[in-house]
Amino acid sequence: DAGVIQSPRHEVTEMGQEVTLRCKPISGHNSLFWYRQTMMRGLELLIYFNNNVPIDDSGMPEDRFSAKMPNASFSTLKIQPSEPRDSAVYFCASSFGGADTEAFFGQGTRLTVV
Amino acid sequence: GQQVMQIPQYQHVQEGEDFTTYCNSSTTLSNIQWYKQRPGGHPVFLIQLVKSGEVKKQKRLTFQFGEAKKNSSLHITATQTTDVGTYFCADSGYSTLTFGKGTMLLVSP
Numbered sequence: 001d002a003g004v005i006q007s008p009r010h011e012v013t014e015m016g017q018e019v020t021l022r023c024k025p026i027s028g029h030n031s032l033f034w035y036r037q038t039m040m041r042g043l044e045l046l047i048y049f050n051n052n053v054p055i056d057d058s059g060m061p062e063d064r065f066s067a068k069m070p071n072a073s074f075s076t077l078k079i080q081p082s083e084p085r086d087s088a089v090y091f092c093a094s095s096f097g098g099a100d101t102e103a104f105f106g107q108g109t110r111l112t113v114v
Numbered sequence: 115g116q117q118v119m120q121i122p123q124y125q126h127v128q129e130g131e132d133f134t135t136y137c138n139s140s141t142t143l144s145n146i147q148w149y150k151q152r153p154g155g156h157p158v159f160l161i162q163l164v165k166s167g168e169v170k171k172q173k174r175l176t177f178q179f180g181e182a183k184k185n186s187s188l189h190i191t192a193t194q195t196t197d198v199g200t201y202f203c204a205d206s207g208y209s210t211l212t213f214g215k216g217t218m219l220l221v222s223p
Contacts, residue, residue: 042213045210045211048209048211093157099211100162102162103211104159
């Protein structure tokens with residue numbers, strides 16, 4: 001298996017633009033997580049899906065952020081409009097079972113908003 | 115999820131020295147997971163502890179879960195340069211996987 005696949009690996013965008021990050025979890029995994037990592041705040045859980053249903057979205061910063069999981073093999077995280085403070089590395093992770101099983105992380109998307 | 119505090123934030127050791135990072139919570143944790151992230155990389159799962167007082171070993175790494183399930187530790191014996199990275203603990207329940215801020219380990223040869 002190729003592992004969790006995220007795209008793009010790097011994204012540079014101007015403030016105000018829409019940004020879409022993509023994630024393909026490991027086949028057969030039914031839990032998917034989106035995290036944001038910065039030096040100041042560490043690894044923050046944004047949203048957790050189980051069987052394509054959002055279970056915990058309390059970490060989503062504000063209305064500018066939205067996440068979808070239309071099927072078991074694909075998820076998106078959208079930021080509209082983007083702001084410089086959204087600059088971070090965004091990780092997607094998946095696991096087989098609930099959040100209490102081993103999570104496999106993708107390589108991450110480094111987002112820079114200028 | 116629970117807020118987990120990790121100490122120290124950063125540690126620099128000489129190769130061969132031991133290293134310990136601690137994870138603490140003010141409330142009872144469901145389970146605890148440990149991850150390692152190499153510089154420029156992504157977090158990689160090391161282990162999960164479930165039972166009160168549990169101790170698990172992986173070669174030079176020893177993981178411990180406190181009796182009250184409010185703290186955990188990771189101890190590395192005789193560090194090597196390959197141990198460099200940030201070590202995270204995470205509170206893992208059925209509906210949450212919440213990370214501490216991590217301890218960055220630097221090892222000088």
